Structure formats: structure tokens, C-alpha cells
Amino acid sequence: MSRARLLLLCPGQGDQHPDMFKLARTHPAANTLADRLLSGHAGDDIYANRIAQPLIVAATLSMWEALRAHTPPPALVAGYSIGELAAYGVAGAIAPEQAVALAAQRAQWMDDCARAAPGQALLTITGLTLASANKIAEQHNYHLSIETGEDSCIAGGPTGQADQLQQAIEAAGARSRRLPVAVASHTPYMRDAVAPFAQALRATPFQPLQAPVLAGIDAATVYDQDRAVDTLSRQLAEKIRWLACMDAAAEAGITIALELGPGGALSKMLQNRHPHIHTRSVADFRTLDGIVKWLDRAAEDA
Numbered sequence: 001m002s003r004a005r006l007l008l009l010c011p012g013q014g015d016q017h018p019d020m021f022k023l024a025r026t027h028p029a030a031n032t033l034a035d036r037l038l039s040g041h042a043g044d045d046i047y048a049n050r051i052a053q054p055l056i057v058a059a060t061l062s063m064w065e066a067l068r069a070h071t072p073p074p075a076l077v078a079g080y081s082i083g084e085l086a087a088y089g090v091a092g093a094i095a096p097e098q099a100v101a102l103a104a105q106r107a108q109w110m111d112d113c114a115r116a117a118p119g120q121a122l123l124t125i126t127g128l129t130l131a132s133a134n135k136i137a138e139q140h141n142y143h144l145s146i147e148t149g150e151d152s153c154i155a156g157g158p159t160g161q162a163d164q165l166q167q168a169i170e171a172a173g174a175r176s177r178r179l180p181v182a183v184a185s186h187t188p189y190m191r192d193a194v195a196p197f198a199q200a201l202r203a204t205p206f207q208p209l210q211a212p213v214l215a216g217i218d219a220a221t222v223y224d225q226d227r228a229v230d231t232l233s234r235q236l237a238e239k240i241r242w243l244a245c246m247d248a249a250a251e252a253g254i255t256i257a258l259e260l261g262p263g264g265a266l267s268k269m270l271q272n273r274h275p276h277i278h279t280r281s282v283a284d285f286r287t288l289d290g291i292v293k294w295l296d297r298a299a300e301d302a
Helices: 028-038 049-070 082-090 096-116 130-139 159-171 188-202 225-234 242-251 265-273 288-301
Strands: 006-010 074-079 120-126 143-149 152-158 175-178 256-259 278-281
Touching (some): 006 265, 028 049, 028 096, 049 082, 074 082, 074 242, 082 096, 120 130, 159 175, 242 265
Parallel strands (some): 006 256, 256 278
Antiparallel strands (some): 120 152, 143 152
16 A cells, blocks of 8 residues: 555546436435535536536535545545546545535636627547647637647637538548537636636635645646646636646556546546556446455555
């Protein structure tokens, strides 16, 4: 166990589902926490931004509550988009209730930006270098939103030019897919959300981090509130360098990575990028005991 270096992964939007609290709720304390966190944040459309963001943070923190007494102390925490806010809850810097409240505010300010400039879209680009993808995107008034691989990314921009951009991507021999999102996250479209979110973060009680958090915009480790406020707010309107975050985790000597859910997209990306890291998602397991046993085995192999 002494050689194990654990990375905790906190997902973003996309893989939420109606049963995403089911496994965490098998733990009494996590069940109680989930009830508290969900109060006032439930809704029928779990894919709507204003509902999805607080739900995902609540699900991630409830799962961590169920597992934290049974894992090695995390060496690093990383979160994808809204997951980066959840990461500060996992690291003990922000109380769970405050993290969920911040997620709801974040979603509101992002929705306000979308209403101010209606007709936004996100789409994937696969099969082009990041430089080539950026060049084609810029020609259609799109911005790279998230770098997910050396030849894969997400771009955000005007819905009215999405078809033309996808045609250009296909003409270049690559692939593209529209995402069911109407907010151009992590692009200049969200510029007006940065300042109010930074102000809300500064007003939030912030405890010492129990583990450093990777900043999505530059893959650097964050240890204090000032840096957390800066990077968490800026990432609303700046590109997420998730590829660099995965490489930074490997460079930090991470030996085990566990995605706290919902979903398993981050664990799959990390496993493909750095197969020497023992990587799983809680979504791979039927019981909490199964997760704990896997962590124990992985730590022995580290």
C-alpha cells in the first residue's frame, strides 16, 4: 500500500443517469449525504444544464463519502469540466453542500451566457491533430473547448455553422459528432460567467486541501484558494487541456486511478493513454466491497 499513489477522477456531464446514486446509497452515511445534497436540486430533465451540474457534483461527492474510509489517501484529484469543482469537494477544500450550491450557480451563469448569445453547439472532432482541428474550427468561428487526445477534441461555436464545420472535418478525412449540449462550454462564449463565479468562489469558506487538484486549463497542481479561484473560474471560458492532465498524472507517479462516477469516460481515456496505471470506474462494479477489493489488489501490484 505504501507504493500506491491514488488519483481520483471526477467526471463532467454526459454520463448522468437516473440510477447514478444507487451504489453510493448502499452506504448509510453516503445515503444521508445524498439526501442533503439533492434537496432543492432535483428535476425531471437530468441533462438540462441547471439540473445536471449540481446532480453530477452531488453524485461524485456521495460516492466519495461511501469510499473515503476504505481507500489509500489520494495523491491527486482531477476533474473534467464541472468535475473540477467536485474535485475540490473530494480534496476537502469545499464542503459538499457548498460545492453543489456553487454548481447550481455556475450552471445559471452559463445558461445566462447561452441566452445572451443563442444558438450554441458543441461537437467532437476525431482523426485530426489538435493543430489541424483548431485551424478548421477557427475557419468556422469555432473554438477548441476540450483537448481529449492527440487527435481528438471538442469544439464549441455557433449552431448555424455546425453543419459546414462537420462537412469540412469529414472532407479532411476525420470524424465529427454533435453533442446534445446547447452551451459552448470552455470557450469565449462563457466569458461573462467568469467574474461572478470567481466572486462566488472567493466568498466560499475554503479549507486546506488534503490532496492537490489538477487545474484543467494548464494541468498544474493547485494547493490554495487563490489559485483554485483563478483556474476554476477561468476554465468556464478557456480550453480544458485534459490530455495534458492525464500526462501530468502519469508524470506525478500515479499508480492507481478511480473514477468516482457517474459513468466511465475518464477512466477509459486514461487507460488508453497510460495503460500502466491501474484504472477503473465505480461504474464497473456492482458493490462498494468490489471497489475496495480492487483497490487493495491494485495497491499490492503497484
